[in-house]
Every structure is written in structure tokens, then in C-alpha cells.
Amino acid sequence: MKYSKIPLSQTVVALAEAYEIGHVVISPGSRNAPLTIGFTNNESFKCYSIVDERCAAFFALGIAQQTKRPVALVCTSGSALLNYYPAISEAYYSNIPLVVLSADRPKHLVDIGDGQTIKQANIYGEHVHYSTNLKLDLEEDINDLEDDEVHLLKNIENKLERFLGLQKGIQAYNETEISDALTKAYLKSGPVHINVPFEEPLYETVSTPTISIKKPTIPLRKSSFDEIELKECLSIWQNSKRKMIVVGVLEPNSIEHQWLQQLADDNSILVFTETTSNLNHPDFFPGIDKIIAPLVEDEFKKLQPELLMTFGGLIVSKKIKAFLRQYKPKHHWHVGLEKANDTFFSLSKHIRKEPNSFLDALFSSMTHYSKSDYKKMWEEVRSKRREMHAKYVKDIPFTDFKVFSTLLANIPKQSMLQVGNSSAIRYTQLFQLHKDIEVFCNRGTSGIDGSTSTAIGAALASKKRTTFITGDLSFFYDSNALWNNYIPNSFRIIVINNSGGGIFRILPGHKNTSNFDTYFETKHNLNAKSLCNMFGLEYYDAGDESTLKEVIQDFYKGSEVPKLLEIFTPSTLNDEVLLNYFDYIK
Known part of the structure; x- marks a missing residue:
């Protein structure tokens, strides 16, 4: 078994193992090499490599959503950890535990013009429950000591005693900070940030660890009610x-x-x-x-x-x-x-x-x-609303509303449904789903970013048959989510492509102008077929009700690769059908 030669890396990995963090999502880099070496050479961890840090963080969020345990994220220094921020904020407001392990340069190399360096301390502000900057390991080098300490080192015994004492203090500090952060991830059920500075060389390994830690007690969340x-x-x-x-x-x-x-x-x-x-x-x-x-x-x-x-x-x-x-x-x-x-x-x-x-x-x-x-009194209202709902759906043209009616009636039983934000989750709210279907959506910050990545992570962790329904803008925004070697073959993506941000047509505002089309609805002519070819997904499409009903049956059959169904709906009719719905059911 290999260990990073750097004691700080050994400490982080050992405590992550002691706190039973089983999943580690790693984005490639050099400064985080000591952590990558430590995690990938330890069989206690299931490690994943995701290049795009934003996708990596949402992928980890999906895993943690399902396992209900902290998932670690490992990245290099610089802008890499900024790309985690959307998922960190979602985790904070959705009460999902993530542990960010960001590699950093030593303090004396920050803000001097060195590459891949930014101010990483407390970078997530109030969107994490704990943030700490670990201390750099000491080297046995008299040049690293302050000038006024040099005269104390009269002989080699004196020097060694001084070095070991300082290192012991640093080790104790780092162990305490890591433990406090991981404890908060459990107790608060949310994200924490551990910033880990490393000095070069970064890739050296040893076969035996040079540190040992005491096994902690995994904290339990307690209720307070008398x-x-x-x-x-x-x-x-x-x-x-x-x-x-x-x-x-x-x-x-x-x-x-x-x-x-x-x-x-x-x-x-x-x-x-x-x-x-x-x-x-x-x-x-x-x-x-x-x-x-x-x-x-x-x-x-x-x-x-x-x-x-x-x-x-x-x-x-x-x-x-x-x-x-x-x-x-x-x-x-x-x-x-x-x-x-x-x-x-x-x-x-x-x-x-x-x-x-x-x-x-x-x-x-x-x-x-x-x-x-x-x-x-309200049972009678509910009964009438359901009756009018059924009549309305039966007679409307092929639009987003009609599509959701068909799709939600065909979600496999005893499966998971992941839903994108914006109009996708709002349409889903209008329909009754089978009681065996579990539903999830990133409602912490309600952003359209990262929904696909989250759904993939959730599907992987749960091992349940999973359908992900999303809008076109959300899907294309997170298209790097498909740059992922861990997508289960049973995973199904459904993209409702109405050529733009259809929800903005429902909201108050001036429609059908070039300003609206460009800056609000964001009209486009994109489709997902080429992405499916590039990432190895089986592609289906439908543009009318009969085609949709025909392909949906084959779409859920078993396959050796994941599948994507793209449904094209008329952008200028969807809002009218939805707004008329609420008038109709009165």
C-alpha cells in the first residue's frame, strides 16, 4: 500500500477513513497529488475522477443525497475550488454533507505572482458550517526558523528537540481542525471546507505511514425537545x-x-x-x-x-x-x-x-x-379540481403540459425520479405520481446548474432505476455532466426542448420582442443528438404525441448504455396552455 510521504496528507486521509467517508470525488491537478495518492491507494474509499469541478461537486452532492453521509471533494489550488461553489451553496441550503479538501500552496507563495494561486482561506464564507486552513508540515531545516530562534540551536540535539516539538504542535492542531470540520459535516448535515497547503515535492511516496491517529467516535445528531x-x-x-x-x-x-x-x-x-x-x-x-x-x-x-x-x-x-x-x-x-x-x-x-x-x-x-x-370542505374542492384537470389535459395540444402528463404516467414503478429546476419541477407539481416513485430536485438554491450531474451521482449511489427530466437550457448548461465514466446503463435522461427558457414566457413581461427572445427566453436551435454521439448515449427524439407514446415504451427497455429522449415542443404555445389551465379548473 502506498502513502504520500507528506504527513499532512496522511493525516487528512487517515481521519477521513476514521470518520467513515466512503466516497471521494477527485478532479485532476498537481497540487492535490498527495491527497490523490492517499485516497486512491486506500481500499476504504471509492474514488471517482471528474475533470470539471462544477460537475464533480454536483455529482458528489447526488451521492451524498442518497447515502446521507459526507462525501469528500478533492481539487487542486486556484480557481478549481471556485467551481465547487454552486454545489456548495446547494448543499448548504439542502442540508447535504460535503467535505471540500482543497489543496493550496504555502502561504509565502500566495499573491507573489505564482500560478494557480488565489486567496483560498474562508473562500465559501457563510455557505459552509466550518472552514479551516491547516498548517504546513515543518522541514528539518534551520533556515525555516525565525532569526531570533537560531541562537538557541547550539547542537544537533537541541535542534532536533526544537523541530520535533514544533511539528508535534502542528500535527495536534491539524488533527483537531480536521476532526472538528468532519464532526460539523455530520452534526449540521451540510458542507465544510478544509484547505490543505502542500510544499513540493508532491509525488513522493512511502510504504509505511509516519503518523498515527486516535480513532474518533462518529457523532450523532441529537434532538432537543422536552x-x-x-x-x-x-x-x-x-x-x-x-x-x-x-x-x-x-x-x-x-x-x-x-x-x-x-x-x-x-x-x-x-x-x-x-x-x-x-x-x-x-x-x-x-x-x-x-x-x-x-x-x-x-x-x-x-x-x-x-x-x-x-x-x-x-x-x-x-x-x-x-x-x-x-x-x-x-x-x-x-x-x-x-x-x-x-x-x-x-x-x-x-x-x-x-x-x-x-x-x-x-x-x-x-x-x-x-x-x-x-x-x-376542501375534499370537495380537490375532487372537482382533479376532474377538471383530467378534462383539460385530454383536450390540449402537444405542449409541455401534455408531455409531462404522458411522461409522468410512464415513469417505472419502484424507481427514482430526479427533476431539473425551473419549469420542469413546476409542471411535475401539477400531477400525481405513483407512490413507489421517489422524487428529488435541487431546491436548496433552485438553480438550473448541476441538475444532470446530481442525478447521475444519485443514480450511481442508490443503484435504483433513475429517470431525470430537465429543460433544454438546464441540460445544455450542465452538458459536461455526461463527461463521466460512472453513468449507470439504466439511467434515463428526458430533455424537454422548447428552444429556450420557456418559464420566462409565463412570468410577467413583454414577450415576442427581440430583446425578450435574446436576453430572457434565450432562444436557440440546439439539440442533444451530437452530445449523445460524443458521450456514448443512445438517442431518441419525439415531436408529437403519437411518436412520444411510441418511443417511450422502447426508451425504458434494458440497454448496455444510458439513454436520452429529447422532446421538441412549440415555444410560443406552452405558456398559453399553462396559464389557461388555472382559469379552466376554476
């Missing part, structure tokens, strides 16, 4: 006749069925779910916008909750945000270990407990239920 808080919550809960639960991004199987059933059985509770909530029950209310969008003022007042409880991460629906900001609840509780977002400007309590265990504690202590017709 009996007094429970009694307060119980009183408010039992006396509220209009309780609304809104669920954002949530991992599959986060809440046991018995608690979901108790929520469903209570007529004073409305449970609004999004596709990314991965909560399914026939008595819940998916498709939030279908309920909210057509309401008038009197109906809004009837829907206004006394108590709002939120689970999970960020929420897609703009309409529920606007509604709850105007018609505020008396109480808003957020349940979860992560940060509580005051999305509706009414947050009154952050219950630091996993939703499953909080509901267990709540329902186990309940003594009575409030009589209410809150849910019954």
Missing part, C-alpha cells in the same frame, strides 16, 4: 380546529404510516404535499397550486389555518407562499433538526426533533380531537 414544550404544543394542537401541514423536500420513508394515517383521519387537518415531499396518502392534498390558484377572497379566508406545521426543506409552490404570507396562521411550527425557515413570516416555534418522533410523542399524548369540517 416535556414542557410537548405540553404547550399539545394544548394548541388539540384546541385548533383548522390545522394545516405543508411538507417540503423530505426523504422517502421519513414518517411511519401509522402517523400518516392519524393525520389523515383527523378532520381538522389538511396535509399539503409536494412531489419532493415523498409523502403519499389518498387523503392528503398533492398538487397545491391546483387548490390554491383559483380561489377567491372568501375561500382564502376559509382556508386560512389557525395552526401551520411544516416539515422538510424548501417549498416549490409560490402560490402557497403568497397565500400564507397574506393569511397568516396564529402559530407556525417547523419540525426538524435543520434550520427552521421563516418562509411565511409567522414562525413561532422550531421543534428540533425528527418529524416521525415528534408525531409519535404528540399522538401518544393526545386526550381528545377537535370537531371540525375544515378538511371535508
